[in-house]
Amino acid sequence: MNFLNELKKWIEHNREKVREDYFRFLRFKSISANPEYASELKQCADWVHGYISKHTTLKAEVIPTEGYPLIYAEDLKAGKGAPTVLMYGHYDVQPVDPIELWKSDPFEPTIRDGKVYARGAVDDKGQIFYAITALRAWKELGKAFPVNVKLCVEGEEESSSLGLSKILPKLKEKFKTDSLLVVDFDQYDAETPALSLGARGIFAMEVTLTGSKSDLHSGVHGGMAYNPNKALVQLLSKLWDEQGRVAVKGFYDEVLQPSKEEMAQFAFRYDEKSYKKEFEVSALGGELGCTLAENNSFRPTLEINGIGGGYTGAGFKTVIPAHASAKISCRLVPNQDPEKLAHLIGDFLKKHVTPGMKIAINYLGGEPAFRGRFDSLLAKAVTLASNEVMGKPCKNILCGASIPIVAKMIRELKCEVVGMGYGLPTDDIHAPNEHFDFHRFEKGFLTVARTIELL
């Protein structure tokens, strides 16, 4: 019996146990963006450490960072001559707001129509857990890895990976690898696997305007105090020109526009019609004159991720608020420098704000985009494993999203990189009712386990 069939049998026999453990993992409220969940994150890290120690041949440790701890594990029995692969994933998850739109408790995994609904069901607990399950199957099937296997599961991917970023230079020796397998990506579509060969960079910032020492009555003060809500909409509206391009001078200066041929090496999921239909989107964003694929993969973007000022509850409150603020982030393409661009935007905001209005900018860090090679050893192994598991040829794709720490890791570790995963854009990651299929969970499990054999 070939190994893929052995793996299928193994998951058949262990399905219930694996799901139980997956559900346990999902129950930790490991929201790294919100400090009130700190103890949940620590418990979750300990659980992951215990799980890997118990169920795999990897020697695991919890490594403290300035932020939340990470779990590192390794099995180097293949020896110095063999190549090394470092798998990466994260145990933290996005916040759950708006909580009222969830149909079930985001931290009590619930099965509806054969899908698992929970925050982190896909991103990234679901994906990293099928990778860990693959390592478990190798152990339980009594097989020894042909390559050195390392694993890093961090706890701050959804909030800038600051802890791992800071400690990374010290972990360079430990993390040393030929290639990095990032298990946090999507497949091409429900039937077709994908090799993710890059993601956009990102930086984020918050801008807060203050107009007075306290909230003011909008009648008593109307016409006297400049309303920070007004100043904020006026300011933010200046960030784009009429072509949908970011109006900040210099924003596009370092963009390397790829040729049509280079772009054609990557598959793209949608055309305008299918995209609009799938997400009930009736107004398209991005730059006028660019295709959907260009705007999503080869052009940087600027988004207002949150805006808030004054009274937004039920009913009405006639207030001129003291403050109004916005959370802004940009997605970057290769060759763009996040720090430089963040300050370009910050300076633009300071320059264009209503005179007299107080402005405070909080820079939240960022990382550049990255690209992997089509023909690396790992890329070839993942492609072949995916083709076998899915019975359809793997497509090369780019991810519009960002995994900032990955850019940092490949720079520090000077290694190849490949992204894999079985997420789909319809999984509602980062949104209410995130969900995953058991079916795709098992495809992921098989792909990781078979990739290790192929290396």
Place this chain on the structure above:
Amino acid sequence: MNFLNELKKWIEHNREKVREDYFRFLRFKSISANPEYASELKQCADWVHGYISKHTTLKAEVIPTEGYPLIYAEDLKAGKGAPTVLMYGHYDVQPVDPIELWKSDPFEPTIRDGKVYARGAVDDKGQIFYAITALRAWKELGKAFPVNVKLCVEGEEESSSLGLSKILPKLKEKFKTDSLLVVDFDQYDAETPALSLGARGIFAMEVTLTGSKSDLHSGVHGGMAYNPNKALVQLLSKLWDEQGRVAVKGFYDEVLQPSKEEMAQFAFRYDEKSYKKEFEVSALGGELGCTLAENNSFRPTLEINGIGGGYTGAGFKTVIPAHASAKISCRLVPNQDPEKLAHLIGDFLKKHVTPGMKIAINYLGGEPAFRGRFDSLLAKAVTLASNEVMGKPCKNILCGASIPIVAKMIRELKCEVVGMGYGLPTDDIHAPNEHFDFHRFEKGFLTVARTIELL
């Protein structure tokens, strides 16, 4: 002993009891804007009814409306030959958000530095309660009113007075009066009383943009879906021109610009310097080329009272929200029609929104501005009483805020109107830490009680 001295003695002896009752009144969470407080509003209405019945000579009743009930009371023993005065106030209060900025529980009146901190301490529980206390003193001092006294305390002033508005035509006979005394205004400054001879009109609306069926990941979708936050800031920023004027065609068409002489009849509290200092305001609003007084009293305004979209909590969430919305209100000057203008603004928003973005507008109603006469019987009585109580001549002022129901009442009842009150712009009404002085409470009490004698 003249009546004013009798009243001073009475309050001296009854101070503790009166404060206790005032505090009881403040403890009702009577937030009319938020339906979850419905039962508190009803309990509060019953309490006011019981209090008036027990402590004054007025015969009181609770009148149900489509919204929250109102309390009506009357003492018509002065007879048909005597004039009638109808006093108006409200028992409902503004919401308390942002709750975290309150230094003490908004519904547990707390004394700090001799001031009472509570939601409604001034607006309008504090003010209407000193008026009721004045009626109580008349009873306890064994005096009969020289005029017919009517009283209306409603429960929806902070949320458009819809209940009273709808039932008003039916109550026309009952409410019939020569003059309306609105006890919900400010004094000129801490030493100087004021006669309020007008307030601005208002209308309010909510606008909601929808860009997709659910929240989207701002990386995965960035460049593809048009962000409703972006569409909203772009749309709202179009509402004003560079002169700070509302850019909606027709908005100023009906404004009757008064002459310099007409404007000079009214005192105005601030110059730019004193205003900026008092409220720590560094950017002034309103139209360029207009004085502070003009912008606050004689020009209409448009404010964004609330704006919200995406993630605004602690940390960061890389989301393109499905929806973004804003609460907008305008203050109007005499001769402007709220319904017409609300639709003018609504149509402007619909016309200028990003093509394809779904827009929904919820019109929340409004009322025009009103003006009273300097030389009405009631105006003269309040002026004289205030002069005596404060020992300083009363100034005529206009209120930048709105009491929509008052405009409706004077139209329906065809009566004179005077606004009085001992609020100050520093009382933080409609804001966190609303507060009132006992000292001013008692000035108000004396003024109302003495006004009745003077009529």
